[in-house]
Amino acid sequence: MSGFNLLNIGSQALLANRTALSTVSQNISNASTEGYSRQKAEFVSVVGRNGTYIHDISRSTDQFITQQYWSDRSTYESLNLKDTYISQTDNLLASSSTSISASLDTYYVAMQNAVDDPASLANRELFVEEVDALKRRFNNLSAQLNTQNDAINATMTASANNLKEYSTSIAQLNEQIDYLISRDQPVNELLDQRDLLVNKISAIVDVNVVEQGNKFNMFIGNGQPLIVGTTVNEIELRTGNPDTSQPDLYINMNGSSVEITQHVSGGILGGAQNFRDEVLNPSINELGRIALALAETTNEQHKKGLDLNNQLGGNVFNDINSSDYDDNRLSASTDNLSSIQSSYVHIDDVSKLTIDDYELIISDDDQLLVKRQPSGEVVSLTQSATPTTILPGLADNSFYLDRLNGLVEVKLDGMTVQIQANSNLAEGDSFTVQPTRFAAANIDSEITNAKQVALASPVRILTNSNNQGSGVASVEITDPNNTVFGSIATTDQLAPPVQVVFNNASPMQYSIFDVSNPLDPQPISLGTPGVVQQNLPYTAGQVFQLEGYNIEIEGTPQAGDRFDFDFNKDGVSDNRNALALSDIQSKKVLADGSMQDHYSGLIEKVGAIAASGKINLIASESVLKSTENTLASIIGVNLDEEAARLVQYQQAYSASARIITTSQELFSTLLQSF
Numbered sequence: 001m002s003g004f005n006l007l008n009i010g011s012q013a014l015l016a017n018r019t020a021l022s023t024v025s026q027n028i029s030n031a032s033t034e035g036y037s038r039q040k041a042e043f044v045s046v047v048g049r050n051g052t053y054i055h056d057i058s059r060s061t062d063q064f065i066t067q068q069y070w071s072d073r074s075t076y077e078s079l080n081l082k083d084t085y086i087s088q089t090d091n092l093l094a095s096s097s098t099s100i101s102a103s104l105d106t107y108y109v110a111m112q113n114a115v116d117d118p119a120s121l122a123n124r125e126l127f128v129e130e131v132d133a134l135k136r137r138f139n140n141l142s143a144q145l146n147t148q149n150d151a152i153n154a155t156m157t158a159s160a161n162n163l164k165e166y167s168t169s170i171a172q173l174n175e176q177i178d179y180l181i182s183r184d185q186p187v188n189e190l191l192d193q194r195d196l197l198v199n200k201i202s203a204i205v206d207v208n209v210v211e212q213g214n215k216f217n218m219f220i221g222n223g224q225p226l227i228v229g230t231t232v233n234e235i236e237l238r239t240g241n242p243d244t245s246q247p248d249l250y251i252n253m254n255g256s257s258v259e260i261t262q263h264v265s266g267g268i269l270g271g272a273q274n275f276r277d278e279v280l281n282p283s284i285n286e287l288g289r290i291a292l293a294l295a296e297t298t299n300e301q302h303k304k305g306l307d308l309n310n311q312l313g314g315n316v317f318n319d320i321n322s323s324d325y326d327d328n329r330l331s332a333s334t335d336n337l338s339s340i341q342s343s344y345v346h347i348d349d350v351s352k353l354t355i356d357d358y359e360l361i362i363s364d365d366d367q368l369l370v371k372r373q374p375s376g377e378v379v380s381l382t383q384s385a386t387p388t389t390i391l392p393g394l395a396d397n398s399f400y401l402d403r404l405n406g407l408v409e410v411k412l413d414g415m416t417v418q419i420q421a422n423s424n425l426a427e428g429d430s431f432t433v434q435p436t437r438f439a440a441a442n443i444d445s446e447i448t449n450a451k452q453v454a455l456a457s458p459v460r461i462l463t464n465s466n467n468q469g470s471g472v473a474s475v476e477i478t479d480p481n482n483t484v485f486g487s488i489a490t491t492d493q494l495a496p497p498v499q500v501v502f503n504n505a506s507p508m509q510y511s512i513f514d515v516s517n518p519l520d521p522q523p524i525s526l527g528t529p530g531v532v533q534q535n536l537p538y539t540a541g542q543v544f545q546l547e548g549y550n551i552e553i554e555g556t557p558q559a560g561d562r563f564d565f566d567f568n569k570d571g572v573s574d575n576r577n578a579l580a581l582s583d584i585q586s587k588k589v590l591a592d593g594s595m596q597d598h599y600s601g602l603i604e605k606v607g608a609i610a611a612s613g614k615i616n617l618i619a620s621e622s623v624l625k626s627t628e629n630t631l632a633s634i635i636g637v638n639l640d641e642e643a644a645r646l647v648q649y650q651q652a653y654s655a656s657a658r659i660i661t662t663s664q665e666l667f668s669t670l671l672q673s674f
Contacts, residue, residue, distance in 0.1 A: 005050070006666065010659030012051035016043060017653040019054045024645045027637045035196030037061050037635040039188055059188040060635050066195060067209065069631050070202035071266075072624040077203045078271035079617040081155070085148060085275050086610045089283060092144055093603050100290065101599050103137040106130055108585045114455055115582050118575040124308075124450035131316055135445045138291050142440035145284050146245070152272050152280070153247055159204045159268045160237040160249065166197045166204075167218070167232045173197070174215040175230045181214050206266025221263035224251050242331035242432045246276065262374070277374040279609060281437075285355035286602045288439030293350045293589045293598075295443055296320050301584060302447075304477035305454030305577030310488070310569055312480050313454025313577070318444045320347050328438050330417065330431060337426035338406060343419045345435055351590055352414025358433040360410065360417070362425045368399045368408060373432070379412060388416060401425075455581075456574030458485060459494065459549055462564040469502070471557030475549050475565065475576075482548030488567045497566035498524065498546065502557045508538040512546075515564065 020041040030036040037059045044055040096102045110130040113123045173194045180187045194216060201207050201218070207226065208219045218227040225233055233253040240246045248261045249269065264270050295317035302313040318324055329345035347353070357373040370379040382398040387409050394400060394411040401408050406421030415435050447453065459475045487495040496514040499521060503509050511534040513521035523534040544551040551565065568574060590598050 007660060007663035009049075009051035010656050010663055012046070012053055013656035013659060014653060016041070016052050016054050017649045017656055019057075020649040021646065021653060023057055024642050024649060027642050028639065028646070031637040031639055031642075035192050035199065036637070037188065037192050037195075038637050057186060057188060059191060061191075061195075062631070062634050063211070065627065065631050065634060069624075069627045070198060070207065070209065072620070072627045073199065074202045074206040074266035074270070076617070076620045076624045077268055078206075078266045078274065079613060079620050081268050081271035082275045082279075083610070083613050083617045085152065086279050086606065086613055088148060089145070089279055090603075090606050090610045092141060093283065093599075093606055098137075098141055098144065099599075099603075100137060100141060100287065101596060101603075103134050104294075104585070104596060104599070107134045108582065111578070111582045111585075114453065115575050115578040118455040118578055119572045121308075121450055124453040124455070127453055128445075128447055128450050131445045131447060134294075135317065135443050138287070138440045138443045142284065142287060145280065145287070146441070148280060149245060149276070149284075152276055156247060156249070156269060156272050157237050159272075160235050163201060163204050163226075163235045163269075164232075166201050167227055167235070170194055170197050170201075170216060170218070171227050171230045171232045174227070178214040202267060204267045205264050205269045221251070221260040221265075224258060224260055224263075225253065226251070241335065242333050242430075243434070244331075249273075262376075279606060281357070281374070282355050283602060283606060284440070285357070285434075285436045286598060288436035288441075289350075289353050289355055289590065290595050290598055291440040291443040292320050292325075292347060292353065292436060293595055294584075296347070296350045297584050297587070297589045298581065301577065301580050302454050303480045304458075304580070306456040306458040306568055306571060306574070307454040308451040308572065310492075311452075311454075312458060312485060312488075314452065315446045318442075318446055320350070320439070324442050324444065325439060329435055330419070330433050333430045333432075336429040336431075338421040338423050338429050341406070341420045341422045344417075345433055346416045346418075347414065347435065348411075348416055349414040351588075353436060353590070354413050355436060356413075357437065358435075360408065360419075360431040360433065362401070362403065362408070362427055362429040364427050366401050366403055368401050368410065370399070370410065370412070381410070381412065388418065455578035456568055456571035457576040458488065458568055459565050460568035460571060460574075462566070464562040464564070467558070467561040469558035469561045470555035471502075471553045471561055471563070472555050473500070473563045473565075474552050474554070476552070477549045477577075478545075479548045484546070484548040488569075492567055492569050494565070494567050496524070497564065499565070500544065500551065500553070500563045502538065502561045503535070503559050505559045508557070508559070509535045510538045511535055512544065 020043070023039050023041045027038055040058050040060065041054050042056045042058050043052050045052050092098050093100075107130045110123070110127045114120075114127050117123055173190055177187045177190050177194070180190070198207070198209060198216070198218070205220050208223075210217045210219070212229070215229050216227065217225065217229065220226050226235070227233070233251050236250045236252060236257070237247045238250055240248050248259050249264060250257045250259050261273060264273060299315045299317060299319065302316045305313040307313055326344050326346070330343050332340050354372075356375075358379070359371045359373055361369040361371070363369045367383070368381070370381055371377065372379060380397070382395070384394050384398045384400045386393070387400040387402070387407060388394050388411070394409060394416065397412050399408070399410040403425040406419075406423055406425050408417075408419045408425060410417040413435075415433075417433055419431060421429075457475055457477065458480070459477070461473045461475060463473065484495050487493060493516070496516040499513045499515045501511045501513065503511065512524055514524045515521050538557075540556065541552065541554060544553075551563075553563065585596065586594055588594055588597075592598065592601065
């Protein structure tokens with residue numbers, strides 16, 4: 001019996017070591033296989049010194065480290081994608097070949113040349129060319145930023161498709177693994193494949209993996225189930241609603257769809273969304289706000305000037321409230337029960353504009369919910385009982401809502417929004433307002449003729465040569481559309497021309513006369529009808545507010561001093577309006593400063609985010625490498641160790657064979673003894 005027992009022990013040892021050799025060989029052959037986890041033959045001694053057997057082929061793994069690796073990789077991929085795109089944005093905004101700042105400088109240099117020599121037609125032509133060059137710079141930079149948006153969309157589309165593919169594969173592996181384990185079949189390689197697929201998913205989106213039995217359940221966003229056992233809830237990237245330029249991410253589960261765009265984090269999808277919300281959209285909106293400020297302030301001032309044709313100036317850039325701009329400032333959700341009959345978003349005051357987008361939601365009890373996007377901050381508004389169609393209209397930060405007649409109006413942040421629906425406005429109807437998003441793409445130049453550049457003031461100041469005082473008069477045009485300028489095309493006169501006369505030394509008094517007939521001056525009334533401006537007390541630096549323009553007398557006039565104001569016909573060398581146009585460069589035309597201040601602030605902000613992101617990326621990469629090395633030390637194949645085990649099991653195999661041979665010899669000797 002001892003010989004038979006020896007034979008049994010040898011046979012078991014031979015089989016066990018052969019399995020161990022096979023396992024080592026599998027490890028060596030898969031040393032370079034991505035995601036492969038080192039396997040180990042687990043020997044178990046049989047009770048009573050009856051040999052050994054392989055209890056299991058274990059798989060080297062550490063679920064905690066693996067989970068940490070998935071989290072670290074998700075963070076790294078998110079930061080890496082953001083860093084890639086933000087570097088491009090930073091270069092676009094700061095490079096002299098694409099920068100708005102550089103083009104604004106060139107534009108205002110041309111303006112200054114016109115200031116220095118307004119009579120030069122060449123200087124005016126150069127200004128017209130720079131106007132066109134500046135609008136093209138806005139258009140081109142906007143187009144390049146939108147190209148980035150297209151690239152982000154393509155990246156999100158590819159990632160969403162990969163996510164669907166990997167999720168389906170994991171669900172299939174869940175089923176296969178569960179089936180094979182129930183039949184006591186080996187599944188180590190399938191477990192490796194599943195972990196590898198989770199690796200790939202973690203690069204796309206931050207995922208929470210919960211192991212339930214032999215299956216992986218996976219959750220994303222705010223806990224939305226991506227995979228539950230063998231069931232996959234499909235991820236879908238749909239056309240943005242209502243902003244079609246930026247797609248939204250949905251998860252389809254239980255026959256319904258849930259938008260999770262703002263809830264996903266980590267990975268490529270989270271990084272893309274973060275870049276879009278934190279850098280790309282604010283940059284496009286700020287660029288649009290600067291374009292609106294440039295167009296509005298320049299047009300407004302240019303209209304106060306006089307050109308070489310003795311005509312009041314027109315628009316230099318296209319009107320910011322024209323259909324070119326307004327058509328795409330508001331969009332309705334495709335889920336609305338109502339449809340828009342007409343709408344507009346009118347820019348009232350560019351200095352109050354923000355770089356936010358806005359979501360308008362019809363809520364219950366005839367209330368309007370307004371949220372800033374992408375922050376989701378609710379704007380506090382006062383409800384008005386009077387629509388803007390009834391004077392005096394809405395006050396700032398207020399709204400009017402008439403759901404029954406389908407009318408909603410809002411006034412806030414320098415704009416007025418009006419929506420007229422074809423039917424009743426339903427609860428839940430929503431609209432997105434993007435006042436600055438497309439402005440840089442839509443800005444255009446309207447002035448093409450150098451003679452139409454209005455550099456002069458339309459009001460000429462004639463200081464009487466016999467004046468004894470030190471008074472100096474200046475004029476500020478307040479309303480170029482006023483009827484006072486209406487007659488210049490036919491009469492070459494203001495309606496009327498005026499004269500300011502000072503009399504009485506102490507106290508000083510003044511009178512203002514209509515001198516349409518110089519031989520019969522008539523005192524005119526200002527402010528209160530019927531109250532003529534004659535022999536009224538004068539205060540030093542007093543501003544006389546006339547129809548369409550203001551007069552200011554600085555210095556100290558003397559009794560008898562006179563100043564005449566009339567149409568500035570052929571004021572070729574007059575640069576007063578040119579100076580006002582040039583001053584726009586440094587004027588605080590936006591909430592936090594000049595246009596250059598805002599553009600510089602944009603570059604600084606993007607640069608700061610880029611620098612911070614680079615630091616975070618380096619730190620994240622270091623953490624990922626550390627976790628990756630730790631995981632590799634656990635699951636990776638060490639060829640030196642495997643070679644040593646190969647020799648060990650080979651010798652054990654040979655020794656096991658020798659045991660069998662010895663057993664056979666003993667048994668033969670025993671037989672021969674009888």
